Structures are given as structure tokens and as C-alpha cells.
Amino acid sequence: MNKIRLSVVIITFNEEKNIARCLEAALKVADEIIVVDSYSTDKTKSICLTYGVKFIEHQFEGYVKQKNFANSQASSPYILNLDADEVLSEELISSILKVKENWTCDGYLINRITNYCGKWIKHGGWYPDKKLRLYDVRKGKWEGENLHEKFVLEKNSLLGQIKGDLYHYSYISIKQHIEQINKFTEIAAQTEAKLGRKITLLKLIMYPIWKFKRDYFIRLGFLDGYYGFIVAILSAFASFVKYAKIRQYTNDKI
Numbered sequence: 001m002n003k004i005r006l007s008v009v010i011i012t013f014n015e016e017k018n019i020a021r022c023l024e025a026a027l028k029v030a031d032e033i034i035v036v037d038s039y040s041t042d043k044t045k046s047i048c049l050t051y052g053v054k055f056i057e058h059q060f061e062g063y064v065k066q067k068n069f070a071n072s073q074a075s076s077p078y079i080l081n082l083d084a085d086e087v088l089s090e091e092l093i094s095s096i097l098k099v100k101e102n103w104t105c106d107g108y109l110i111n112r113i114t115n116y117c118g119k120w121i122k123h124g125g126w127y128p129d130k131k132l133r134l135y136d137v138r139k140g141k142w143e144g145e146n147l148h149e150k151f152v153l154e155k156n157s158l159l160g161q162i163k164g165d166l167y168h169y170s171y172i173s174i175k176q177h178i179e180q181i182n183k184f185t186e187i188a189a190q191t192e193a194k195l196g197r198k199i200t201l202l203k204l205i206m207y208p209i210w211k212f213k214r215d216y217f218i219r220l221g222f223l224d225g226y227y228g229f230i231v232a233i234l235s236a237f238a239s240f241v242k243y244a245k246i247r248q249y250t251n252d253k254i
Contacts, residue, residue, distance in 0.1 A: 004103050005031040006096070007074035008082060011066050013038040015084035016047060018169065023051045025088040029080065029096045036070040044084075063149045067142040074137070078103065081133045081151065085169045086112070092164025096134065105160035107135035107153050112166040116227050117173060124221030124232055125214075131166065132159070145191050147184055174230060181238045189245035198250060199243045207243065212236035 008030040012019060019035075026033055033053040037044060038060035048055050056073055060066055071079055080096065082088075088096070092110065099108060111128035114121050121127060132151045140153040153159060171177040215221045216232035224231070 003101050004078045005076040006078050006080055006100055007031065007076040008033045008080045009036070009067075009070045009074055010034070010082050010084055011036045011038070011063075011070050012040060012044050012048075012084045013060065014040045014042045014044060016040075016043040018085040019044055020047050020051075021087050021169075022082060022084050023048070023053065025093065026080070026082060027051065028093050029088065029100070032075060034070060034073050036066060036073065038066070062146050064142045064144060064146070067149065067151075071137045071142070077136050077138045079135060079137050081135075082166075083168075087167040087169065089165045089167055092162070092166060095162040095164045099134065099162060103136075104158070106139040106157035107132050107151070107159050109159065109161040110134060110164070110166050111161075112168050114168040114170045116171055116177075116231060119224065119227040121224050121228065121231060123219060123223045124216065124228055124235075125219045126231070129168075130161075133166070134162070145195075146187050147191075148188075174234075177234055181234065181241060185238055185242040185245055189242050189249060192242075193246050193249035196250075197246060199246045201247075204240065204243045204247065208236040208240040211239050 006029060008026045010019075010022065010026075010033070012035055023033065033051070034056065035048045035053045036056045036058050037048070039057055045055060054073070058066070058069055067081065071081075109130045110133050112131050113127050114129065132153070135151055135153070139157050140151055142149050143152045144150050171180070212232050212235075215235055216229065221228040221232045
């Protein structure tokens, strides 16, 4: 087939620390870049406009709705979805350019690797973090709950995978991670409580312990050194906080 036009789609809110790095790499593969912003109060807008992107302000109604709206603003059905704290590696850029020359699948998986406080986390279940981010939007849509959203292809769609990592610059400090745990567990707990999920006291106690053992020992998180330990501990803590909040919101007695 002829070379396709690729639309890079990004949703943002107060991403002045990340967005320039993301856009600089995205420009190497994009025929257009769409940024849908939830009315940032920092310099996100001015930074984006210096890169010539199509900048759209749209009230945030949840990740699924926001990402589907962002997709609808693209002029091409061939889309690369990125988060503002993600950057294409050189190998991934090369792979995407090859796909643009010969698009054969309905969607392509990409391996994402996370940078935590300056350390690339390669174990503990964090890598390879396969994400479906390159796709023909006519073949699917974003679905799922907040914080667990994903692009879902139609049944019998053809799924491929390309080489190269998507660099994810997640947390620059432990403090930031803990703040995000409180924010994200709040969203997840409220969502799951509304769906009627019940958490037993046994699960509240045992699952965080199991999660730490699984991520740190079975999934070899210890190979990532000190920050591998921190990641495993805080991931277990996050599950404990989420379950505790769900119990509170569903009025269970502890």
C-alpha cells in the first residue's frame, strides 16, 4: 500500500516539564500532532504551540472519553497515541517509519520501559510493558475504567508488534510517587465502589503481601537494585490503599 499519513495524538494537563521532550521525538514520525489539553494552568499550551501542533482545549471527562475525543480530532485514521511523559526511542522511531511505508496490521504493540528516579526498571513486571499505541482507529476504540483504559481492537483484527522501546519517564522522586498513589487510588477506589466491588478483610491483608513477594522475588524486581525494592514496596502499598478506600466507600466494617 502507499505510505500512510500518521497522526500523533496526546492528551495533556499541566505537562510543562515533559511535553517538549515528547514532541521533539514525535515530530520525527508525525504528519500531524494533535494535543487535547484539559485547560492546563502552566506553560503546556505555549510550549505546544511553539512546535506547531494542533492544540485543542477540552474539558476532561475521564481518560476513555478524552482519548476517544482526541482520536476523533485527527485527520488520519492511522494514529500513534502517546502520553506527555513518554518519548520514542531511536529504534522505535525507525520501526514506526518502516510501518508507515508498509502498514499491514490493524494495530501494533510497543514495549514500554519506565524510568523511575533516574533508573530504568526492567523487572518486577514493569518490562516489557506492552502497549497498543499504534493503530487504525477505524478498527477499535478506547475502553475500560479510569486508569485501566486501553485501546481495544475489533474481533478478528490483525495485531502486530514492532521493535524499539517507548521511554516512560514516570516518577522523578519517591514523594511524587506517593502523591500519585493517593490520587490514582482515589479514582480507582471510587470507580470500583460505584461498580459494587467488595473487598474482604483477608484480601486487604494478604494481597499487598502477595503482590510484594510476586513482584520482588518471582518477577525478579530485586535485580533492579534499590529502586526495584522501592517500586515493589510502593506498588504493594498502593494496592493496600486502594482496597482500604474501597472498603471505606462501601461502608464495610474493618
